[in-house]
Amino acid sequence: MTDKSNPSYKDNPAAPKLPSNFNVLTFTAACPSCGAPVEFASPGSVMAVCEYCQTTVLRDGDALKAQGKQSLTIEDYSPIQIGSVGSIDGTDFAVIGRVQLQYGQGVWNEWYLQFADGLIGWLSEALGLYALTLGEGEQSNLPAYDNLAINDSISFDGVNYQVSDRREAYAIAGEGELPFIVGEGWQTWVIDARYKRKLISLDYAESGSGQSPVVHQGEAIDFAALNFQLLKDDRQLNEQVSVNQAGAMGQRDSQSKASGNSVKISKIECPNCGSPIPYVAGATEYLVCPACHSESKLTGSTAELIAMHSTMHHFDSSLPLGAKARIPAEDIVGVSEFALTESDRATAAQGYHDYVVIGIMRLQEVGEFASWTEYLLYSLTDGFLWLSEESRGWFVARVLSEMPVSERGQLHYDDRQWRQVDSGYRNRVTFAMGAFNWQVKTDDSDLLIDYTSGDEVITSEQTEREITYTHAMPLPYHKLEQWFGSYLQTENAHERSGFSEQGSLKKMLTWHAILQVAVWLLAGGSIIVGIIGAILIYIIYFRASEAEKDYVSAEVETGPFNYHSAGTQGISVVIIALALIVSFMMGVASKPSPTGPNPDEESATRGGGGIIIIPGGMGGGNNNNGGSGRTGYSSGGAHK
Numbered sequence: 077m078t079d080k081s082n083p084s085y086k087d088n089p090a091a092p093k094l095p096s097n098f099n100v101l102t103f104t105a106a107c108p109s110c111g112a113p114v115e116f117a118s119p120g121s122v123m124a125v126c127e128y129c130q131t132t133v134l135r136d137g138d139a140l141k142a143q144g145k146q147s148l149t150i151e152d153y154s155p156i157q158i159g160s161v162g163s164i165d166g167t168d169f170a171v172i173g174r175v176q177l178q179y180g181q182g183v184w185n186e187w188y189l190q191f192a193d194g195l196i197g198w199l200s201e202a203l204g205l206y207a208l209t210l211g212e213g214e215q216s217n218l219p220a221y222d223n224l225a226i227n228d229s230i231s232f233d234g235v236n237y238q239v240s241d242r243r244e245a246y247a248i249a250g251e252g253e254l255p256f257i258v259g260e261g262w263q264t265w266v267i268d269a270r271y272k273r274k275l276i277s278l279d280y281a282e283s284g285s286g287q288s289p290v291v292h293q294g295e296a297i298d299f300a301a302l303n304f305q306l307l308k309d310d311r312q313l314n315e316q317v318s319v320n321q322a323g324a325m326g327q328r329d330s331q332s333k334a335s336g337n338s339v340k341i342s343k344i345e346c347p348n349c350g351s352p353i354p355y356v357a358g359a360t361e362y363l364v365c366p367a368c369h370s371e372s373k374l375t376g377s378t379a380e381l382i383a384m385h386s387t388m389h390h391f392d393s394s395l396p397l398g399a400k401a402r403i404p405a406e407d408i409v410g411v412s413e414f415a416l417t418e419s420d421r422a423t424a425a426q427g428y429h430d431y432v433v434i435g436i437m438r439l440q441e442v443g444e445f446a447s448w449t450e451y452l453l454y455s456l457t458d459g460f461l462w463l464s465e466e467s468r469g470w471f472v473a474r475v476l477s478e479m480p481v482s483e484r485g486q487l488h489y490d491d492r493q494w495r496q497v498d499s500g501y502r503n504r505v506t507f508a509m510g511a512f513n514w515q516v517k518t519d520d521s522d523l524l525i526d527y528t529s530g531d532e533v534i535t536s537e538q539t540e541r542e543i544t545y546t547h548a549m550p551l552p553y554h555k556l557e558q559w560f561g562s563y564l565q566t567e568n569a570h571e572r573s574g575f576s577e578q579g580s581l582k583k584m585l586t587w588h589a590i591l592q593v594a595v596w597l598l599a600g601g602s603i604i605v606g607i608i609g610a611i612l613i614y615i616i617y618f619r620a621s622e623a624e625k626d627y628v629s630a631e632v633e634t635g636p637f638n639y640h641s642a643g644t645q646g647i648s649v650v651i652i653a654l655a656l657i658v659s660f661m662m663g664v665a666s667k668p669s670p671t672g673p674n675p676d677e678e679s680a681t682r683g684g685g686g687i688i689i690i691p692g693g694m695g696g697g698n699n700n701n702g703g704s705g706r707t708g709y710s711s712g713g714a715h716k
Contacts, residue, residue: 107133116253117172118190124173124253154185154201155307155456158252162304164208164297168192171199173252177245177264180541182514188254196255198292199302200277203513204459205413205477206302207268207275209294212255218278221265221285226543230269232276232291237269240479241542244285256281270296270479273414296477298414299459353511364435364508364516392565394465395451397510399433399563407555408461410532411547413477415490429458431559435516438507442521445580445640452512460513463556464548467624467641470556471533473548480527480534480545487527487534489547494527494534501525580640581617584648585610591656599663609655613648620644 104115109131114124124133160171173188184202191197197210218230221242228239244265250258264281267289273296278289344353346365353363406425409416416424435452451463462473480489487494505520522537532549557564592606614636621639 107131109133117170118188118196118253118255121173121253121255125251127251156185156187156199156201156304157306157308160304160306162302164302167195169197171252173250173254175250175254175258176248178248179243179245180515183248188252198294203475205475206297206299207277207294207477208297208302209275209277209292211292213279213290213292215288216278216291217288218291220287221267221278221280221289224267224278226538226540230276232269233293235271235274237271237274237276238479238482239267239269240544241266241268243541272481273297273478296414296479298477363511393436393449393451394565395433395436395463395560395563396565397433397436399560401431401453401559401563402428403431403455403461403559404428405458407559408458408472408474410549411461411472411474413474415478429455431455431458431461433510435510435512436508437505437516439503440506441642442502442504444501444642444645446642446645447506452510462546462548463551468643470551470553471548472551473546476534476545476547487545489534489545492529494529497526497528499525580645581614581637584613584617584645584652588613588648588652588655591652592659595656595659595663599660600666601659601663605655605659605662609651612651616647616651617644 104113106112107114107126107129110126110129112126112128114126114133116124125131126133156171158171158174162169169189169191171187172190175186175188177184177186182203184200187199187201189197189199195210196212197208200207200209216232218232224230224239224242226239226242230237230239244263246264247258247262262281264279265285266280267278269276269278275294275296277292277294279292280287280289283289344363346353346363349365353365405427408429409421409425412421412424431453432455433451434454437450437452438447439450440447446467448467449465451465453461453463455461460475462475464471464473476489478489480487480494485496487496500523502521502523505516505518508516508518522539525536525538527534527536532547535546535548537544537546588606588610592601592603592609595601596603596606617636617639620641620643621634621636624639625634
């Protein structure tokens with residue numbers, strides 16, 4: 077790409093935007109502001125941004141006129157640039173323009189593509205995920221923006237799509253050439269709806285949020301399927317280094333060298349406290365200071381303070397920020413963005429990827445004591461990956477580009493049925509540090525629902541603006557050791573979240589006692605059943621805490637009253653429910669039958685009790701009426 081800082085543009089002309097084999101008309105004229113050549117590669121483009129002076133240039137026939145200046149785009153983690161070329165299904169294309177859009181929590185790119193056969197398209201790039209739409213779109217009679225919500229169903233062209241993304245956005249900047257005019261304050265409303273890999277994008281920019289949209293049809297796509305060339309030089313160089321080193325050296329003995337060469341950690345001063353914040357240049361935009369936890373946004377080579385927060389509790393993570401790992405592709409091919417065929421899986425499992433930990437979050441289940449840690453990893457060659465450290469072990473996860481199909485309490489994905497295991501719970505961010513590809517704020521909360529297939533989990537994470545699905549699979553601890561080596565903190569490596577809070581057992585026993593007393597007062601329940609239930613709950617927590625003691629550091633307070641996990645809580649709830657049912661049934665059965673003894677005598681034999689212990693008539697004793705024992709349950713000793 078041409079060096080924009082070089083004013084001598086005549087001695088350093090811009091590279092052509094289209095490959096030589098493109099059979100598309102190209103129009104070139106001098107910029108009205110600085111005189112540099114402005115090239116229109118597509119007949120449908122109505123504006124371009126001068127590469128040298130950032131003037132917005134409008135096309136009027138064969139003439140150009142200037143209209144203000146464009147803001148510079150934010151340099152992000154994208155490997156794509158104006159002039160990158162690729163092919164899809166045998167048809168070549170070139171990237172000729174970009175609109176960079178900002179919404180409440182981040183930024184995404186819309187790349188304008190010109191195909192060799194004259195077709196145009198858009199490549200959406202958000203959080204490392206890609207979607208391709210072709211053509212100029214078509215008018216529709218679909219609902220207005222204000223009438224659609226996340227998870228709503230939209231029927232279009234014979235397919236039922238699920239609304240997955242709904243956001244208002246405004247353009248930060250545009251570059252290259254575009255088929256519409258992007259100026260300061262340009263705003264749009266966009267809804268994305270998906271069915272598996274299929275996608276429709278509902279664009280309300282022209283009509284407004286209260287009218288029917290223009291619909292663009294497309295699909296989620298793997299970056300490798302675009303066969304890109306002429307990507308950003310840094311990325312190309314780093315990919316080449318990674319591939320060469322992966323082929324020349326073994327995994328473990330070359331780990332530190334390869335990782336160091338392929339992914340570089342930079343540091344920037346926190347605008348609030350001055351502490352250094354590590355980050356990967358070009359990979360993220362939002363930073364959270366490890367020292368004061370202020371939120372900042374990268375603007376060029378400086379960080380701009382967004383928000384300050386009160387000091388959080390100190391947190392020792394098992395992996396530090398900047399931890400590097402060389403990960404064999406075969407270890408993580410199970411959590412790809414798409415459901416893969418066997419041949420695709422075999423291809424994707426080849427080679428290695430160099431990752432670095434760029435962000436760490438601590439989350440807690442709202443209203444419960446369960447908490448866990450999530451690590452955001454970034455690779456130049458493989459994008460974003462998540463590690464989750466939970467009470468039940470480690471998981472490796474990736475956000476899906478392919479939408480699972482939801483149907484009656486289960487998901488269909490990868491030719492498997494995934495069973496819903498909970499009705500939903502909310503998480504809350506309690507701690508964050510490092511760099512993220514969206515704006516992370518403490519106390520952020522999402523609605524989560526888990527679906528399982530064997531020991532793998534798909535979790536839907538929903539807000540009022542979007543729903544995403546994350547595929548996770550268990551990660552053996554020895555794999556983690558192989559990946560990170562000495563970066564893994566041994567004293568924290570097995571430290572489960574089960575001992576990080578107190579009160580779970582106490583809360584369960586308290587609710588158990590309250591509910592048992594309520595049943596006893598209303599129906600004459602059994603104290604013995606209540607006691608047995610309490611003992612079982614204690615045993616569950618005791619055994620679980622004993623099993624975890626070997627995996628925590630000496631400073632962590634252990635024992636059943638300091639332990640919690642979603643599993644122990646779930647089992648305890650089941651025990652409480654069963655104890656209530658049994659106690660209630662025993663209380664109801666103990667009440668006298670209408671055909672039983674006369675009321676006065678029965679009142680005397682109950683002894684004013686209501687404490688039901690054992691079934692009456694068992695053990696061979698006779699009652700006061702000379703019978704062989706009442707049916708049902710008695711107070712086990714009231715009848716002498």
